Amino acid sequence: MPVFPTAPAILTVSGVSKTYEGGFQALKSVDLEIARGEIFALLGPNGAGKTTLISIICGIVNLSTGQVTVDGHDIGRDYRAARSKIGLVPQELTTDAFESVWDTVSFSRGLFGKTKNPAHIEKVLRDLSLWEKRDNKIMTLSGGMKRRVLIAKALSHEPELLFLDEPTAGVDVALRREMWEVVRKLRDVGVTIILTTHYIEEAEMMADRIGVISRGELILVEDKTELMRKLGHKELILHLQEPLAAIPPGFSDYDLSLSAQGHSLTYSYDTNAERTGIASLMRRLAEEGIRFRDISTKQSTLEEIFVNLVEERA
Amino acid sequence: MNLTAVAAIYKFEMARTFRTLMQSIISPVISTSLYFVVFGAAIGSRIQEVDGISYGAFIVPGLIMLTLLQQSLTNAAFGIYFPKFTGTIYELLSAPISPIEIVLGYVGAAATKSIALGLIILATAALFVDLHIEHPVWMMLFLVLTAVTFAMFGFIIGIWADGFEKLQIVPLLIVTPLAFLGGSFYSIKMLPEFWQDVSLVNPVVYLISGFRWAFYGTSDVSIALSLGMTLVFLAAPLAAVTYIFKTGWRLKS
Ligand SMILES: Nc1ncnc2c1ncn2[C@@H]1O[C@H](COP(=O)(O)OP(=O)(O)OP(=O)(O)O)[C@@H](O)[C@H]1O
Numbered sequence: 094m095p096v097f098p099t100a101p102a103i104l105t106v107s108g109v110s111k112t113y114e115g116g117f118q119a120l121k122s123v124d125l126e127i128a129r130g131e132i133f134a135l136l137g138p139n140g141a142g143k144t145t146l147i148s149i150i151c152g153i154v155n156l157s158t159g160q161v162t163v164d165g166h167d168i169g170r171d172y173r174a175a176r177s178k179i180g181l182v183p184q185e186l187t188t189d190a191f192e193s194v195w196d197t198v199s200f201s202r203g204l205f206g207k208t209k210n211p212a213h214i215e216k217v218l219r220d221l222s223l224w225e226k227r228d229n230k231i232m233t234l235s236g237g238m239k240r241r242v243l244i245a246k247a248l249s250h251e252p253e254l255l256f257l258d259e260p261t262a263g264v265d266v267a268l269r270r271e272m273w274e275v276v277r278k279l280r281d282v283g284v285t286i287i288l289t290t291h292y293i294e295e296a297e298m299m300a301d302r303i304g305v306i307s308r309g310e311l312i313l314v315e316d317k318t319e320l321m322r323k324l325g326h327k328e329l330i331l332h333l334q335e336p337l338a339a340i341p342p343g344f345s346d347y348d349l350s351l352s353a354q355g356h357s358l359t360y361s362y363d364t365n366a367e368r369t370g371i372a373s374l375m376r377r378l379a380e381e382g383i384r385f386r387d388i389s390t391k392q393s394t395l396e397e398i399f400v401n402l403v404e405e406r407a
Numbered sequence: 408m409n410l411t412a413v414a415a416i417y418k419f420e421m422a423r424t425f426r427t428l429m430q431s432i433i434s435p436v437i438s439t440s441l442y443f444v445v446f447g448a449a450i451g452s453r454i455q456e457v458d459g460i461s462y463g464a465f466i467v468p469g470l471i472m473l474t475l476l477q478q479s480l481t482n483a484a485f486g487i488y489f490p491k492f493t494g495t496i497y498e499l500l501s502a503p504i505s506p507i508e509i510v511l512g513y514v515g516a517a518a519t520k521s522i523a524l525g526l527i528i529l530a531t532a533a534l535f536v537d538l539h540i541e542h543p544v545w546m547m548l549f550l551v552l553t554a555v556t557f558a559m560f561g562f563i564i565g566i567w568a569d570g571f572e573k574l575q576i577v578p579l580l581i582v583t584p585l586a587f588l589g590g591s592f593y594s595i596k597m598l599p600e601f602w603q604d605v606s607l608v609n610p611v612v613y614l615i616s617g618f619r620w621a622f623y624g625t626s627d628v629s630i631a632l633s634l635g636m637t638l639v640f641l642a643a644p645l646a647a648v649t650y651i652f653k654t655g656w657r658l659k660s
């Protein structure tokens with residue numbers, strides 16, 4: 094089901110499991126393929142194993158079993174080739190303190206073996222609104238700025254595959270928008286992006302595909318629109334002229350509920366069903382003499398889908 | 408070989424050194440001067456010459472070694488412990504660099520700093536005593552080999568340590584006693600025979616003896632043995648470092 098069926102996978106994770114020292118199994122045989130150029134959102138509750146998976150791919154945590162290749166390079170045997178393609182923005186705000194923004198970002202580029210390119214560093218800093226702060230020591234920056242320094246470090250060596258582990262935690266609304274603009278631009282130049290977030294509307298807005306991980310298992314990987322369509326319920330809300338005390342008999346075929354002291358009648362239906370049943374419901378309501386002032390519809394958000402999925406499992 | 412990365416780490420570490428340049432230089436200079444005042448002038452005036460060398464001059468190589476050992480060890484240990492402590496180690500682990508390159512960067516920078524300090528102490532010592540160095544090339548060789556060896560030990564300690572106490576305990580409890588008992592301030596030939604034999608277990612004896620030979624042409628043990636043992640001490644941490652990165656010991660979970 095990849096979005097770009099023709100594109101070769103830039104990342105292949107097969108049968109990866111991780112048991113931490115002490116015996117806790119954080120990942121249970123995870124399989125995942127990421128197509129070049131897509132934005133993939135990894136969702137899951139706290140402790141699900143998102144960071145563990147990312148850390149394994151990036152070489153920070155050893156895997157217990159399985160195999161990972163980045164653009165065809167095994168992360169163990171061929172770590173140099175694999176890692177040089179990866180940029181990582183870690184979840185924790187881990188920065189140096191005394192170095193300047195410019196120095197720390199240039200340092201990252203050097204670590205990845207790239208020759209100096211001040212023009213590139215300048216562009217990255219400008220894109221992330223850090224240019225004014227380039228000579229400041231990192232410890233004098235705010236939390237959101239430090240987070241952006243981490244992003245700048247990851248972009249300093251022009252990665253093809255970028256991991257963003259909760260990149261917008263602690264970033265204000267305006268800057269979050271700017272950051273997503275940066276992410277979109279990166280995608281436009283062909284960078285593949287894997288992100289985790291607890292702001293589900295963010296995933297909904299940005300991602301091409303969504304993966305849901307729960308208790309170390311990847312329980313779902315799906316094209317976003319497909320997912321929303323498949324699991325999405327739609328609601329039709331009728332705002333009644335006269336309140337109803339109860340749902341009249343004879344409507345038991347419909348999934349109806351009353352709210353707002355009987356002023357709203359909500360009909361939930363499956364967008365996938367061949368017949369939504371809206372037309373017949375309307376007819377029946379007219380026959381019963383139930384009139385309404387207004388109607389509205391509501392589609393379940395990714396957040397609701399996500400909560401349902403994870404709760405089902407729990 | 409990712410030499411750009413080695414250079415980046417080296418530069419980063421040297422910048423750390425330069426930020427604290429004054430305290431890095433002043434404290435060894437002051438402590439060396441104190442040693443000279445106490446051992447060289449006050450006590451040394453009552454001690455006869457050792458191996459035909461005035462006592463003040465005799466202790467110069469030992470003093471340099473003492474600082475060299477401590478500085479190489481603590482610098483390299485702090486250099487690698489700090490990123491572990493702050494979490495910035497993630498970047499080293501995820502970068503396309505080999506263990507050898509990481510070691511080259513950190514150990515190279517720590518050794519550079521301690522060698523510079525060694526030379527500063529040498530210059531300070533020249534203010535107090537008449538110095539002549541018989542084999543300057545060998546002197547530099549011993550200086551470099553010792554600095555690198557102990558920087559490697561320090562690097563391992565930095566990886567092993569999971570708290571600041573552990574970071575300080577090895578230099579304090581092991582290296583300083585070994586340096587003092589290794590003949591920094593005396594020739595082990597001055598000891599009773601039994602203690603001479605015991606001293607030969609102390610690796611620092613060979614370092615100091617070889618280093619002193621480079622200065623004055625006299626030594627406690629043969630120069631070939633000194634050099635051989637120095638190389639053995641270099642090989643040991645090298646093997647340990649290779650193992651550490653292979654397994655991710657204390658670095659990766
Ligand atoms: N070094 C470690 N040693 C032992 N257990 C660990 C270690 N790191 C993580 N874990 C455990 O592995 C599980 C997964 O952790 P992980 O950090 O991958 O979760 P996550 O999905 O990123 O959560 P969050 O949304 O809170 O960031 C957790 O139960 C955690 O306690």
Ligand SMILES: [Mg+2]
Pocket residue numbers: 143144145184258
């Ligand atoms: Mg996490």
